[in-house]
Amino acid sequence: MVGKLLVRGMLAGLVAGALAFVFGKLFGEPSIGNAIGFEEAHASEPEGPELVSRAVQSGLGLAVAVIVFGIAIGGIYALVFALAHGRIGTTTAGASAVSLGVLGFCVVYLVPFLKYPANPPAVGEPDTIGQRTGDYFGMMLASIVFAVLAVVAYRALWQRLGGYPAGLLAGLGYVVLVAVCAALMPGVDEVPKAFPADTLWNFRVAAIGTQAVLWLVLALVFAPLAKRVLQAAPERPLAAVRQA
């Protein structure tokens, strides 16, 4: 059953990645193009020969990157679904799938983005790439760990308080932990002085949109597929599972 869920998660991720690519191509590429124009106009030394043409980067390269990312996220999402369904208080496969999609988008993407937002080309010092990559993944890891702790706390508090207060407290705990963590982690201030503000804004909105499309489509495509997998293999009592 877990294998079936995994395959369906990866398929849903493929669809989600394809649609996220279309969104990114339409709404993200114009600001990437502007940013590269700025970069070339302000370059102190001429760029070396192009390894990959702009046409490939903004077409096939973007498609492969977003779709492979979608498939990988879809697979991990399906495995987390297999763990979470029946353990987080949701009563249907669809509710579990959509809850995890929204949670995944917020915890894995949106919260790290709020501290370390996506940057277009020309923004960011090449010398600090190691530091910025470490900080970004560190923030992402902290967000995921705090979210897991919040879910554990939610399950523990459920019996004493009921679902709604337990969820509220756990959510508040997550927000406090993640805010303290963000305040303690180093900031980044590397936007060139003359960089057009509207290009930066449009790029970042498009970046959020691309990930939002990816996670939302993933959850909505996965939900009915997961429902069918769970219905086709009705849970046997635990004793029967042990014997099998």
Add this chain to the structure above:
Amino acid sequence: MATHSVPATPAALPAIPIRQVAPWLIFAGVILLLAIYFISSEQGALAMFPGMSVHEFVHDGRHLLGFPCH
């Protein structure tokens, strides 16, 4: 005092035993994380292969998905 409509624990539904999920999570998880590494970070902060062709090929996706690119 507890009413029948409120489940005593969040586990209102039969869950998949963790022992069934764990092997998938470990093996598939590693491979899928490796795929994310190649999209997000290879030939950026870290490099398993020399050159910049992977970086340049996934360049736009890396920016748009929110990963530090260069």
